[in-house]
Structures are given as C-alpha cells and as structure tokens.
Amino acid sequence: MKILVAVKRVIDYNVQVRVKEDGTGVVTDNVKMSTNPPDDNAVEEAVKIKESGKAKEIVAVTVGEEKAQETVRKALAVGADRGIHIKVDGIIEPLAVSKILQKIVEKEKPDLVFMGKQAIDDDCNQTGQMLSALLNWPQATFASKIEVKENKLEIIREVDEGLETIEVNVPAVVTCDLRLNEPRYASLPNIMKAKKKPIEQINASDLGVDTKQRIEQIKVEEPPKRKAGIKVANVAELVQKLKNEAKVI
Amino acid sequence: MSREVMEYDVVIVGGGPSGLATAIKIKQLDTNLNVCLLEKASEIGAHILSGNVFETRALDELLPNWKDLNAPVKTKVNKEKFLFLGKSKSLSWPTWLLPSVQKNHKNYIISLANLCRWLAEQAEALGVEIFPGFPASEILYNEDGSVKGVATQDMGLDKEGNKKDSYEQGMELHAKVTVFAEGCRGHLGKKLIKKFELDKGKDPQQYGIGFKEIWEIKEENHQEGLVMHTAGWPLDNKTYGGSFVYHAENKQLFLGYVIGLDYKNPHLSPFDEFQRFKTHPSIKSIIEGGKRISYGARALIEGGLQSLPKMYMPGALLVGCDAGTLNTPKIKGSHTAMKSGMIAAETIVEKLKENKDLSIYEGKFKKSWIYEELHAARNVKPSFSWGLILGIIFTGIDQILFRGRLPFTLRHRHADHETLKPANIMPKIDYPKPDNVITFDKTSSVYLTGTNHTENQPVHLQLKDKDLPIKYTLEKFAEPAQRYCPVGVYEIQNENNVEKFVINSQNCIHCKTCDIKEPSQNITWVTPEGGGGPKYGNM
Numbered sequence: 001m002k003i004l005v006a007v008k009r010v011i012d013y014n015v016q017v018r019v020k021e022d023g024t025g026v027v028t029d030n031v032k033m034s035t036n037p038p039d040d041n042a043v044e045e046a047v048k049i050k051e052s053g054k055a056k057e058i059v060a061v062t063v064g065e066e067k068a069q070e071t072v073r074k075a076l077a078v079g080a081d082r083g084i085h086i087k088v089d090g091i092i093e094p095l096a097v098s099k100i101l102q103k104i105v106e107k108e109k110p111d112l113v114f115m116g117k118q119a120i121d122d123d124c125n126q127t128g129q130m131l132s133a134l135l136n137w138p139q140a141t142f143a144s145k146i147e148v149k150e151n152k153l154e155i156i157r158e159v160d161e162g163l164e165t166i167e168v169n170v171p172a173v174v175t176c177d178l179r180l181n182e183p184r185y186a187s188l189p190n191i192m193k194a195k196k197k198p199i200e201q202i203n204a205s206d207l208g209v210d211t212k213q214r215i216e217q218i219k220v221e222e223p224p225k226r227k228a229g230i231k232v233a234n235v236a237e238l239v240q241k242l243k244n245e246a247k248v249i
Numbered sequence: 250m251s252r253e254v255m256e257y258d259v260v261i262v263g264g265g266p267s268g269l270a271t272a273i274k275i276k277q278l279d280t281n282l283n284v285c286l287l288e289k290a291s292e293i294g295a296h297i298l299s300g301n302v303f304e305t306r307a308l309d310e311l312l313p314n315w316k317d318l319n320a321p322v323k324t325k326v327n328k329e330k331f332l333f334l335g336k337s338k339s340l341s342w343p344t345w346l347l348p349s350v351q352k353n354h355k356n357y358i359i360s361l362a363n364l365c366r367w368l369a370e371q372a373e374a375l376g377v378e379i380f381p382g383f384p385a386s387e388i389l390y391n392e393d394g395s396v397k398g399v400a401t402q403d404m405g406l407d408k409e410g411n412k413k414d415s416y417e418q419g420m421e422l423h424a425k426v427t428v429f430a431e432g433c434r435g436h437l438g439k440k441l442i443k444k445f446e447l448d449k450g451k452d453p454q455q456y457g458i459g460f461k462e463i464w465e466i467k468e469e470n471h472q473e474g475l476v477m478h479t480a481g482w483p484l485d486n487k488t489y490g491g492s493f494v495y496h497a498e499n500k501q502l503f504l505g506y507v508i509g510l511d512y513k514n515p516h517l518s519p520f521d522e523f524q525r526f527k528t529h530p531s532i533k534s535i536i537e538g539g540k541r542i543s544y545g546a547r548a549l550i551e552g553g554l555q556s557l558p559k560m561y562m563p564g565a566l567l568v569g570c571d572a573g574t575l576n577t578p579k580i581k582g583s584h585t586a587m588k589s590g591m592i593a594a595e596t597i598v599e600k601l602k603e604n605k606d607l608s609i610y611e612g613k614f615k616k617s618w619i620y621e622e623l624h625a626a627r628n629v630k631p632s633f634s635w636g637l638i639l640g641i642i643f644t645g646i647d648q649i650l651f652r653g654r655l656p657f658t659l660r661h662r663h664a665d666h667e668t669l670k671p672a673n674i675m676p677k678i679d680y681p682k683p684d685n686v687i688t689f690d691k692t693s694s695v696y697l698t699g700t701n702h703t704e705n706q707p708v709h710l711q712l713k714d715k716d717l718p719i720k721y722t723l724e725k726f727a728e729p730a731q732r733y734c735p736v737g738v739y740e741i742q743n744e745n746n747v748e749k750f751v752i753n754s755q756n757c758i759h760c761k762t763c764d765i766k767e768p769s770q771n772i773t774w775v776t777p778e779g780g781g782g783p784k785y786g787n788m
Contacts, residue, residue, distance in 0.1 A: 012291075014699040014784050018542060021465070030363065030786035032295060032699065185404040185417040185779070188380055189253065 001055040001148075001170070003046040004110035006101060007039040007075055009068040010121040023219045035071040038116030040183040042176040045146055046114050047079035047184075054148045055112075057081050061104055063097050065089050069199060077186035077194035084108075088204035088211055094122075096204075096211040098130035103207045105135060110171070112153075117142050117175040128175035138168040144179040252400065253420040257285045259597055260398055260424035262385040262437060264288035265297055266361065267569025267586035268430030269368040270311055274594030276375035277311075282601065284377045285422060287401065289384035289759075291780040293369040294362035296759055298461055298547040298788040299583060300493050300505060301361045302326060302353050302476055306618070307587035312371060321363040324498050326353040327474035332531060334482040339531045348648030350579045350626065353476050358495045358503070360787035361583055384776035388437050389421060395563030398423040399437065402776050407705045426597045426607065427565040430590065433550045434761040436774055438571035447558035447567070453664035454573060455552035455630060456765045457490070460523045460735060461505040461788060466539035471500045478580070479532075483525045486636045488512045492526055493580070494535065502536065507580075509551060510665040510733075510766050511634070514675040518732035519762075520546075521680035524688040533687055541689065544697040545788050546735035548761045549582070550575045554627040555661055560614065561607040566593045576622055578629040578648065588619045625653025631661055669768050672727035691737040698736065699784030700758050702777050708754045709777035710738065710763065717771045718750035726768055733766050758783045 011017055011026070012034040018027040035043075049055045060075035061084040062068045072083035086100050105113060118125035132139035144163070145156035157164045158177045168174075186194070204211050232238045242249045259275055261268045264286055272284050290296040303322060308315050315322065329352065331342040344352070369379055385399035398421060405416035429438045433456065442448050477494040484490045489509030497503050506523035527533060550556075550573040557574070560567045568574075568590045575582030596610040614620055628647050633640035647655055683690045702709070712718070722728050723741060728750070730739035736758050740751040757774075759782045764774040 012699070012784055014701045015786075016697055016699060030360070032292060032784040032786065034291075182413065182415045184415050187253075187417050188255065188383060188401065188420055188422075191380065192378070 001049075001112065002057045002059070002108070002110040003049065003055050003112045003114060004059050004061060004105065004108055005039075005042050005046050005075060005080065006113065006115035006127070007043065007060055007062050007071040008036040008116070008119050009033050009062065009064055009071045010036045010119055013037055013120055019220050019222050023221055025217070025220050033067070033070070035074055036116050036119045036121075038118070038176050038178050039071070041178060041180045042114040042116055043075045043078060043080060044181045044183040045176060048181065049146075049148055050079065052148075059084060059108055059110065061086065061101070063088060063092060063100050063204070072199055073194055074186065076197045076199075077191045078184055082197055083199035085199050085201050086204050086207070087201055091213060092211055093213060093215060094124045094126035095130055095214065096209060097127050098134055099209045100204060100207055100211075101127070101131050102134045103209060105131075112170060113173045115175055117177050128173050132173040135171075135173070137171050137173055139173045139175075140166060140168050141175045142177045143174050144177045146174065146180070252418055255285070255420065255422050257422060257424045258282040258601060259284045259426050259428060260422045261286040261428040261430055262399055263430035263432060263435065263571070264290070264293045264369060264379065264381065265365060265430060265432050265569060265586065266368065266583045267571070267574075267590040268428065269365060269372055269590070270307065270587035271428050271430060271568055271590035271594050272372045272377040273311060273368065273375060274591045275597060276372070276377055278594060278598040279602065280376065282598070285424075286372070286377055286379045287383045287385050287399070287422070288379065288381040289776055289779060290381055290782060291784065292366075292381045293379065294366045295784050296782055297362040297365050298459070298545045298785060299361035300461070300495060300503060300580065301359050301583060302495060302581065303357045303359045303361070303364070304355070304579075304581055304584040305357065307584040307591065311587060311591055318371065321367050322357045322359050324358040324474055326356050326358060326476050328472065328476070329353055330475070330477040332477065332479040334479050334529055334531065336482050337530060339479075339529070346649075348578065348644065349652075350576070350648060351478075358474065358476065358497045360497070362785055362788045364583070382780040384779050385437060386419065386776045388440060389423070391564065393563070396427050396441070396565035398427050402779055404778055406707055408707060410707055413705070425601055428568055428590075428593055428597070429565060429571045430568045431571045433548050433570040433573075434764055434774075435571040436764070436776065438567055441562060441565065441567065442558050445559075445562040447560070447562065448556075451558055452552065452555040452661040454550065454556040455661050456510040456665050457507045457549050457551050458510055458519050458546060458733070458735065458760065458762050459505060459507045459549050460520065460546045461503060461544070462541050463543035463787070464502040464504055464536050464539045464541050465500055466502045466536055468500060470535050470537075470539070471502070472496050473498060480637060480641075482529060483522050484508065486638060488517070489630075489633045489637075489640075490522070492532075494532065502539070504536065507549065509633070510548070510762065511663065511668045513668050513670050514678070515669045515672045515726040515729040516675055516677045516732070518678070518680060520691060520732070520735050521678075524683060525680060527687050528681070536687060541697070543786060543788060544694040545758060545783060545785055546760045546762075548765055551577045551630050552661055553577055553630055554623045555631070555658060557623070559611070560589070561596075561610040563607070566596065566607060566610055568593045574619065574623065576626050578626045578644065579622070585619050585622065588617065589614070592617055592619070628653070628655060628659045631659035634662070665765055666768050666770055669726050669729060671725055691735070695736040695756050695758070698758050700736070700756060700782055702755045702757065702781035704755065706778050708752060709775050710752050710754050710757060711773045711775060713771050713773065717769060719748050722768060722771070723748065730763055730767065730772070733762050735760055735762065739763070
C-alpha cells in the first residue's frame with residue numbers, strides 16, 4: 001500500500017495571531033510557522049501503518065510558498081520516504097488545493113490519502129471532503145482510530161454525539177483528529193537523513209489547475225474584546241439587570 | 250542503555266550571536282571541519298531577546314559584505330537622547346556630555362532574533378549543521394576529565410520520568426572541541442565554571458533582568474532611528490537600572506527596562522517597575538494610542554572583566570555571555586559575543602590543525618579589541634553600588650576624563666543572591682493596578698511570549714529543598730520568586746490554610762532569573778523538552 005499525506009504550513013499554534021492594521025489579513029512576518037498540528041497526526045499514523053508492514057511507501061505533499069517545504073522536510077524526518085512540493089504563492093483556497101491533490105493522486109496512484117481534519121489557520125475543514133468528491137473515493141473524516149484490514153479501513157470518528165465506527169473501502173481519503181495518536185519527535189540522525197531525501201518541486205501552474213481565488217475576503221478584524229463582568233448582590237438584582245439592561249428576559 | 254553517538258570536530262551549544270559567529274568563523278578558516286550547532290528553541294532566534302542597538306564592528310570583520318548579503322541591519326541611529334526621570338518631570342542630558350561608549354551614531358537598531366536567523370542562514374550555507382529544538386542537557390567527559398561533548402535531552406518523558414509513546418532517547422554528540430554558547434547563566438556553563446573552577450580569583454558574577462516590549466505606535470509619535478535611554482524614576486537611588494526606547498522600522502518601538510539583580514528589597518517587583526515606568530509622561534506620550542505586540546524578558550550579564558571566568562578548559566571553550574562578555578556601560582553584548590566566538594574559532598582551528606593548546610584562547614582574547622573595551626568599561630557597574638548619583642559622577646570622571654584608564658579596579662563584593670534584606674525591615678511597594686492599555690499584568694504578558702512546554706513532562710525548574718520556599722524563604726523574604734519571575738511561574742497558594750509553593754513551569758520563558766536571584770540558590774533551571782519555551786518573533 002502507498003499512502004499520500006498532505007501537510008500544510010501554518011502559524012504555530014502557540015503564537016498569538018495579530019490582525020494587520022489595514023484589515024487585509026493577519027501578520028505573518030517574523031512569526032513562527034509550523035506544520036498544522038492534525039497533519040502531524042496524519043503523518044504519524046501513516047508511519048505507524050508502514051512500521052506495521054501494511055504500507056510500503058509514504059509520500060508527503062504540501063501546497064504553498066517556498067518555505068512550505070519545511071513541513072515536508074519534517075514529515076521526511078519522522079518517516080515519510082519522499083516529498084512533493086507544489087509551489088504556489090499567495091492565498092490558496094481548499095478547492096484549488098483539492099484539485100491540485102487530485103492531480104498528484106492521479107500521478108502517484110496512492111491507496112490512501114491522509115491529512116489533518118482541518119487547518120488551524122483558516123479552519124475550513126473542506127480539503128479532504130472535496131478531494132474525496134473529486135476522486136469519487138470514500139471519505140472518513142475526524143478519524144481518531146484507524147485499523148487497516150484487507151482492502152478496507154475500520155475507522156472510529158469523533159462526532160458530536162460521541163464515537164462513530166465506520167468501514168470504508170480502499171482507496172479512501174481520511175482526515176485525522178488530534179486524538180488519533182501522539183506524534184513522535186524527529187531524532188537528530190533522522191533529521192540529517194531527511195535532508196538527503198528527495199523533494200520534487202512542481203509549479204502549480206504546470207498542473208493545469210486554476211488556483212485563482214473564488215472567495216473575496218472583505219475584511220479581517222479582531223473579535224470584540226469581552227467586557228468585564230459585574231457582581232450582583234442577589235437574585236432580584238440579577239433578574240432586574242437581565243430584564244432592563246441586558247434585555248434578554 | 251547506551252545512546253546513539255555522533256562524532257564531530259566541533260559541537261557548539263547555543264544558536265545566539267556568539268555560537269553562530271564561532272560556527273561561521275570555523276568554516277571560513279577550514280571548510281573541511283565538521284561543525285554542529287544545537288539550539289534549544291524551536292527555531293533559531295525564538296529564545297533571543299535583546300534591545301538592540303548594534304555595533305557592527307564584529308560583523309564587519311566576520312562578513313564584510315553583510316550589506317550585500319541583505320543582513321537585517323538597516324535602521325541607522327540618527328538621533329540620541331538621554332533622560333533623567335523624576336516622578337513626573339524629566340531632565341534631558343546633553344548627548345555631548347555622554348561618555349563616548351554611550352554614543353550610538355554609527356550603530357543600528359536591529360532585532361537580534363532576526364540577525365541570528367540571518368547568521369544561521371550564512372552558517373548553513375557554509376555547511377554548518379544546525380539543529381533547533383535540541384537542548385544540550387548534559388556534559389560528557391573523557392576518562393582524563395576533559396570535555397568529550399554533550400548529550401541532548403530525552404524527549405517524550407512524563408512528569409514522573411516514565412517513557413511516553415512519543416519517547417525519543419537523547420543522543421551523544423562527541424567533539425574534539427565543544428563550545429558552550431548558551432548565553433547568560435547557561436545551565437551547562439554554570440556547571441563547567443564550578444567543576445573547572447573557572448571563576449577562581451574572580452569577583453562574583455553580576456546580573457540584571459531585562460524586559461522588552463514591542464509596540465506599534467502612532468505615526469506622529471514615531472521617529473525611525475531615534476534612540477533614547479533613561480535613568481532614575483521609578484527606581485530609587487540605590488537600585489541599578491534604566492530603560493531603552495528605540496524607534497525601529499515599521500512604526501515599531503522597542504521599549505525595555507533593565508534592573509540590576511543586586512537589588513536589596515525583596516518586595517521589589519522588576520516586572521511592575523517596568524510597567525510603572527511606562528506611565529511616566531515622557532514615555533506614555535510616545536506609546537499612547539499604540540498597541541503592545543510582543544513581550545519578553547531575559548537575564549543578562551553585568552559583571553564585566555572582574556567577573557569574567559577563565560574561558561577555556563580541557564576540551565571546551567566558553568564564549569559570549571555564557572562566560573560574560575557584555576559591555577555594561579555600552580549596554581551592548583552582541584558585538585563582543587560575536588568577537589569572542591570568532592577568537593574561539595581561531596583557537597579551535599589552530600588546536601585542530603597545529604595541535605596547539607586551547608589555553609591560547611586567553612592570549613588571543615587579551616590582544617583583541619574586546620579586552621580593551623571591557624577593560625575600559627570595568628569600573629562603571631561597581632561604582633553604582635554607591636547609588637545612582639555617585640555612580641554617575643564617578644562614571645563621568647572615569648569614562649569622560651580618563652576614558653576608563655583609572656589605575657585601579659573596583660570590585661563586585663556580593664553575588665546577586667546574597668543582596669536581599671529581610672522582608673520585615675524593607676518597605677513594601679505599592680504598585681498601581683494595570684490599566685490594560687499602557688500597563689499590563691503578567692498573565693496577559695506571558696500570552697504574548699508564545700511560550701509553551703508540553704504539559705506532561707518533568708518539571709524543569711528544580712528545587713534542591715522542596716520545603717525551603719515555605720519554611721524559610723516565605724517567612725524571611727516574603728518569597729521574592731513571586732515577584733522576580735517576569736511571567737508568574739512561582740506562586741504561593743493557600744489551600745485550607747496551608748501554604749503551598751506552586752511552580753507553573755509551563756509559563757517559563759527561560760530568562761534564568763530564578764536560578765540567579767533565589768537567596769539560597771534553591772532553584773535550578775534545567776533544560777525542558779526541546780522546542781519548549783518562548784516563540785519570540787523579532788525580539
């Protein structure tokens with residue numbers, strides 16, 4: 001089996017994100033960037049499956065600017081075999097990413113495509129689903145447990161009501177939840193070896209995919225600051241305030 | 250269980266200006282040497298914090314074409330001010346009356362973090378192997394007692410030290426020469442200084458705690474290239490410290506405060522002094538209408554030449570502020586740190602090629618301009634132990650009339666952990682509440698540092714005696730850790746009338762102040778899991 005894992009470069013989850021003064025986006029200059037956290041889970045799961053002997057090759061792929069390669073390099077350091085970097089600058093929407101990934105799937109012919117359930121920057125949660133539709137493959141989203149069976153996967157999904165167990169046929173697209181596993185650390189020798197593993201660079205424009213934005217972003221602003229609360233002396237005062245000031249009852 | 254081993258010619262611990270300059274210089278001198286550099290931060294620069302007004306002298310020597318290489322050294326200082334602050338007034342000191350060491354017209358306002366990232370790119374281009382996210386946690390010795398190298402931290406241990414699923418054993422890096430470039434109060438450097446008695450016959454080291462905030466200020470208040478320093482309020486005459494206010498590019502203001510850690514009053518809170526300082530009319534008027542975008546703090550070295558330990562030992566060298574090469578009156582250490590690294594590099598190459606002894610480092614150091622600088626600067630800091638006013642008068646005579654050539658050397662008498670007086674005889678200080686516009690509390694500040702440590706890991710702030718904080722330090726000194734820690738790691742909590750000393754090690758920003766100031770030296774800072782700690786942007 002061959003697994004394609006998609007990873008995305010995002011602002012590190014520890015960084016306090018700042019909105020640009022002119023409201024055109026968020027500040028990314030001088031900001032620490034990292035791999036989207038659930039994408040780390042996706043890589044880890046692929047590596048675990050390979051270690052169990054059920055997969056032969058893991059290919060890590062990313063779509064983005066030059067530095068997005070760092071996320072592929074990180075995946076290579078924890079066990080992916082080779083990498084693909086689709087170069088494209090500027091904002092790129094989930095539909096375009098799905099279409100690019102579709103082309104890569106057609107080229108690489110993997111049995112499984114893994115990725116994080118959503119990216120922590122735009123929180124879209126769309127790429128996996130759209131890719132499955134484009135490929136006409138089954139999808140399993142929010143996976144918190146994956147068991148590989150003969151030409152099938154048994155997957156436990158994190159849903160609002162609790163846990164749902166489903167079975168999907170291979171080939172399939174799986175999006176991974178943070179509860180799926182605990183990503184390992186890359187060791188020093190593996191980081192060094194990863195520097196020598198190949199990363200193929202492809203320009204998005206060469207794939208014949210239209211990457212132009214379909215969503216017009218009008219303005220980005222900070223959420224309103226929460227006002228400080230007040231203490232009330234008794235229930236009567238609370239009711240009075242809810243009625244007259246907050247006007248909610 | 251035996252660990253995996255990697256062999257190098259040179260291993261450098263720490264990716265700050267001294268470590269990176271060492272790495273670059275070694276590769277320039279001999280490209281065939283294998284050089285590896287470890288950095289505990291998740292990326293180079295993420296743990297660096299500095300003013301910074303940068304003197305390019307060392308960089309000019311190391312990479313003379315730094316301008317063509319697009320070094321992030323762009324904003325030239327074009328105006329300088331020095332203010333003495335009273336409670337609401339200020340007195341501007343004419344710059345022609347400043348000692349020449351405090352003149353900055355040839356210098357640049359930079360982000361040291363960005364300079365280090367750029368230096369790392371230069372080093373990597375020369376073939377240096379740089380590994381961020383790997384703290385060196387242990388020194389390895391040969392049978393003859395010489396330094397053999399370092400081991401990196403085990404990753405993926407839980408609070409009790411058990412292995413988690415993600416466990417990854419640390420590994421050994423062996424080197425012909427190991428260079429320790431951890432910065433002020435490096436936890437391995439500290440051990441080496443003790444083991445090899447490198448500070449024998451030297452004065453106790455002196456430290457300060459430096460705070461920095463980056464503000465985006467209104468265009469009309471911003472004057473790119475303006476450098477301002479202040480002394481005086483809110484500190485009293487007996488406490489050593491002052492501020493820096495640098496107008497950097499992109500309407501940013503680098504605003505900071507440094508307080509000598511030899512302060513005596515355990516009720517003093519360096520963090521709150523800094524916050525209070527911003528309410529002074531001459532400061533408030535600059536930042537009003539602006540927005541604070543970054544916060545951080547870091548201890549720095551102030552001891553100078555008297556406290557500078559021997560920088561060589563069998564198999565290893567200390568460089569930069571792991572030894573203590575900061576020039577206190579200049580308020581600069583980046584250029585001296587880099588220079589000390591470059592001298593170390595020459596020493597190492599001569600050792601490896603001509604089999605010379607590492608002790609030649611000392612002679613080279615003494616012949617260089619760094620020694621000349623530090624020698625001329627040596628009497629300034631100790632003179633301030635007489636108070637701000639006498640310190641300034643003496644410094645005027647020493648630096649302006651004699652240019653640092655007075656025929657005697659003042660000593661540092663006490664280590665910083667010895668200077669606190671009992672809480673009951675010292676005045677309590679009533680700090681104003683933060684307004685969340687100009688002044689802030691520690692909770693909202695730590696948020697801006699981006700610091701984090703994986704939750705379930707061994708606590709990296711270790712107590713030698715876990716009962717001491719409550720039994721002794723609380724009663725005698727009102728547990729000053731609650732106040733000297735810039736992010737509120739230490740708290741006294743009262744549970745059912747029982748007082749408890751709580752360590753919120755997750756919030757630690759690796760400033761090392763606790764390791765320095767704890768009156769009984771009861772707190773030891775060790776390396777947490779790799780990648781932990783602050784995520785500073787352009788500090």
